[in-house]
Amino acid sequence: MLIPLVNIIWFSLALCFIVAFCIYTFSFKLPHKLDQVFQDLIRYGKTKENIKRPSWQLSFDVSKSYFFHFYAVSVLWNGLLLLFSFRSVVTGEAFPDWLIDSLWCLTGRPRAAWKELQLSVLLLQVLLWFHSLRRLLECLFVSVFSHGVIHIVQYAFGLAYYVLLGLTVLCVNACLTEEGAKSVPFSHQLTWYHVSGVFLFIWASLLQHRSLSLLAKLRTDHSGKVKSLAHKMPCGDWFEWVSCPHYLAELLIYTAMSVCCGCSSLTWWMVVLYVLYNQALAAQLCHDYYRSKFETYPCHRKAFIPYIL
Numbered sequence: 360m361l362i363p364l365v366n367i368i369w370f371s372l373a374l375c376f377i378v379a380f381c382i383y384t385f386s387f388k389l390p391h392k393l394d395q396v397f398q399d400l401i402r403y404g405k406t407k408e409n410i411k412r413p414s415w416q417l418s419f420d421v422s423k424s425y426f427f428h429f430y431a432v433s434v435l436w437n438g439l440l441l442l443f444s445f446r447s448v449v450t451g452e453a454f455p456d457w458l459i460d461s462l463w464c465l466t467g468r469p470r471a472a473w474k475e476l477q478l479s480v481l482l483l484q485v486l487l488w489f490h491s492l493r494r495l496l497e498c499l500f501v502s503v504f505s506h507g508v509i510h511i512v513q514y515a516f517g518l519a520y521y522v523l524l525g526l527t528v529l530c531v532n533a534c535l536t537e538e539g540a541k542s543v544p545f546s547h548q549l550t551w552y553h554v555s556g557v558f559l560f561i562w563a564s565l566l567q568h569r570s571l572s573l574l575a576k577l578r579t580d581h582s583g584k585v586k587s588l589a590h591k592m593p594c595g596d597w598f599e600w601v602s603c604p605h606y607l608a609e610l611l612i613y614t615a616m617s618v619c620c621g622c623s624s625l626t627w628w629m630v631v632l633y634v635l636y637n638q639a640l641a642a643q644l645c646h647d648y649y650r651s652k653f654e655t656y657p658c659h660r661k662a663f664i665p666y667i668l
């Protein structure tokens with residue numbers, strides 16, 4: 360049986376970050392010019408501050424405060440896909456042809472694979488939409504951005520990421536339908552793994568929100584007025600365990616979504632693998648930045664996963 364394109368894409372993305380993580384962690388020596396490009400592509404925001412970059416590289420910089428564009432695109436695109444799914448469940452109306460064609464390209468499965476939508480998939484779509492909406496609101500009303508930058512490639516990737524993610528959720532339906540869940544009526548599909556997945560999702564979302572709020576409080580006074588744009592040492596809550604609890608929460612959010620499909624979707628596990636290495640790399644860079652900047656940085660604090668990484 361052919362491996363679906365969607366699995367190949369997510370595995371390749373994960374592999375890129377696994378390789379980047381290894382090159383960075385084990386300090387593999389790259390030719391100077393290649394290393395400059397590599398560092399420019401893996402770093403963003405504060406972790407870009409300490410590296411010397413030639414002027415031609417600066418022309419690819421985009422403000423990090425544009426992060427909200429990713430979530431705005433996600434709310435719109437994934438909201439549209441969610442509407443198609445609701446319509447399909449309620450009225451039985453099929454997905455539009457352009458969407459079926461895209462899903463066929465990604466999975467190689469025929470139109471029939473989306474005739475009956477699984478509860479797990481609809482739940483995943485709802486969770487993804489709420490996650491995007493919360494992140495959009497946090498970017499606009501909670502986080503305080505400094506003058507940090509991201510590479511234009513990272514910006515373009517961030518926009519494409521949420522489009523592909525929405526399509527990937529629908530691809531999961533093909534894999535679940537294949538396993539015979541099709542015969543169970545939609546209203547009888549609710550199981551313990553949907554409930555546990557949603558609980559983990561809510562808990563991880565709260566952890567992420569608290570962590571991002573703590574970061575914002577480092578820059579504001581009690582009335583919420585911005586007092587500084589400096590990068591200070593975060594403390595309190597899960598920051599006592601790891602340098603980046605918001606990245607750990609991101610991994611848990613995607614894991615929770617995997618639990619919602621009974622941990623049975625290889626496609627979604629590929630997405631989780633990508634998030635694991637993407638966030639592990641970002642966390643390690645941030646952790647090293649804090650350790651080099653703050654002499655009193657707690658030595659028991661890990662980068663990403665308490666006691667482990």
Ligand SMILES: NC(=O)c1ccc[n+]([C@@H]2O[C@H](COP(=O)([O-])OP(=O)(O)OC[C@H]3O[C@@H](n4cnc5c(N)ncnc54)[C@H](OP(=O)(O)O)[C@@H]3O)[C@@H](O)[C@H]2O)c1
Binds near residue numbers: 504589606607
């Ligand atoms: N799924 C994915 O592929 C993916 C990829 C990337 C990010 N994310 C998620 O998006 C969220 C934000 O990620 P991020 O990389 O932007 O996080 P981040 O670098 O920690 O920044 C979050 C906010 O806190 C500020 N900040 C960071 N460190 C600070 C410090 N030491 N003192 C004061 N303020 C500080 C940042 O401002 P400045 O940076 O402007 O100074 C920004 O406003 C995270 O929850 C992450 O999990 C997901």
